[in-house]
Amino acid sequence: MDLKAYREHARSWLAANPAPEVPLELEGRFRALRDWQATLYAAGFVGIHWPDRFGGQGLSVGHHVVFLEELIAAECPLPVGNIGLDVVGPSIIQFGDDRQRSELVPRMLSGEDIWCQGFSEPEAGSDLASLRTTATLVDGSYRIDGHKVWTTWGNFANRCAVLARTDSDVPKHAGISYFLVDMDAPGITAKPLRQINGDEEFSEVEFDGVKVDPAQVLGAPGDGWRIAMHTLGNERGGYALRRRAELDVLLAQVLRSVAGSGRVLSDHQMARIGNAAMLVRTLEAQTRRTLERLEASEMSPVDSMDKLLLTEAEQAVGGAVLDLLGPLRLATGTDADGLDVEAILHTYLSSRAVSIYGGTAQIQRDIVAKRRLGLRQENRG
């Protein structure tokens, strides 16, 4: 099916299958989103670009992006397993053995398994390779000890992709291994972490002598860094594509409520809105090329340029909608001419995290300067 026909197919399915009610309360929220994933999977809309022998649809990444755009435009939520689907799944498909792939991938698609990602640590953020979590071989199995943080759905997920140091005698990037861990293994404790925007989907996860079979290592011991970077890079461009669509919807929702309220905006507010709209359009133009790179699964410093522009657009939208509130920025529970103060505050605060997660804006600039512009010591003139 070509992309145009596929878009029609997605659109009519979404029109016939309305978005689920998603409660605010965390456990109910998780359940509703997991059911939604099962519904999407049954309709063939999860793992669209994944090989059909693992339960995917075997279509192109273009089809996947088209579906996401339609899902978002229909104001439907994403499936709850998107951490697994975006980051862990592609790594298992590319680097996993036959047993790992056939056992884990179909369950990930259907939502039976929900994955979280145990990469970041309190002392290993931008400098991820200096992570301190260790995995030591004891009597033929690994024993994992350490502390992970910023783990989305950490206290609801049943599986976790963990980066841990298996060799401290080699350079730091070479001593890391990638583990596929069961969250119900003894010794794992996940605690929710409340975010600045009020969300509670994040957790911190403690590993205290967690026993892991060597068969749960993805790739070879020591390959962890290479595997993690491969999918993180790919994820950056894909993420910008998806967020672009979400920003479009978000901005349109706010514009609808402003237009409906009959508010007269100041020149400052108008210019901020215009600036936000301008940047979202620019992001749309720039990410047209992203799709071509994703199709070719090409690693490129342009992914970092996408992340930087995405950050600018997100923060322009967040700032513009915040500034619509004037003195009512924290006046939750009051009537602000029909504007939803709580939602706007959430949008703004969430936008400020975009320049921090997935590689800070400073790390992205380093990548652009060194790999795109060639500003490196070894190129000295």
Added chain:
Amino acid sequence: MIDGRELADGAARLLRNRLTSGDLREAAGEDGLVHGLWAEARAQGWFDVALPERLGGLGLDAASVLPMLKELGRRLAPGPLVESILVLPMCLDVSDDPAARALLGHIAVGHRVALVSLGADVRSRLEPPRIEDGRLRGEGSAVRWASSAEAFLVGASDGAEPVLLWVDRGAPGVVVTGSAPHGTCERIEHVRFDGVDVGDPNVLVRGEAVGNVREAIVGPLMRAGLAAELAGTCEALLAMSTDYAMVRHQFDRPIGTFQAIQHLLADAAVTSYALSCLVDAAAADMAEDPSVLPERSLVLKAVAARSARQVSETALQVHGGIGVTAEHDLHLYMKRVLATQGMWGDVEDLQIALAAHVLEMAR
């Protein structure tokens, strides 16, 4: 049939061979034009590309011309090129008036045309020039390359209705004022018509159609064309700054190996790349549906104006002391950006217009 890419490559080749910074500096001391280049451009057919086929041109759409304009901006090709390559031919296409068609015989292809009172200065408080008893009186501000133009396209009124006029630069009563800014080729001048003799043959379009020409053709094409030029200028500024950062040493290292410089240039790289993507995307959309031009041109010009200013200021900072001298070519680029940034709407004007548009769509 030639396409936009080939056109752009041809223009880039000609400019590489025929336009040096020495030429620009020499022209700066005269009327701001490199006359040899203009003659070559005529010979190469730059002014035929957007001319309708029924008038003997190639009839390419605006989308196909944008990549070529980007190359002109990259090399700072001086003169009213967007006006003469893109706007004039597209205006001729809308005129069905037999008198206007007769006038076409008079308009040589490749005329340097400057636009007067058609919206370059969005905050202008001047009334449009008026025709009374066959005489044109009034003035227009922010006219690019007025003194070296061969003719003007003028938005005027004949008392009863708006008209779009063709006025010869050399006609008695045409007064141009302005001076050459700081050794560059940029010219932004003021035009006054002191009772210039005009008749029916000068009228290209009249009545309601004039508003359409202004709002749907001249303004959008100028915005899109200038934005494409600025995209080329930004790429040139980024390239020269990146090169310089690896050549210039301080503290025994190229300054480009310092993170402070790297981050400035990384931001400029994103800005410049995003603008080029936007020009390409707008061209692709316009090729598919020409009616998107007015809205796309708002976004394009807003982004271009903002990006070019940012990239040029970064370039100046990275060049440091040498950048603030007129010895270095950087100032030529910087002044091109300044000359173009506020034309047909500055960043905030266009953002406010875009906000009004998106709010209207949301209603």
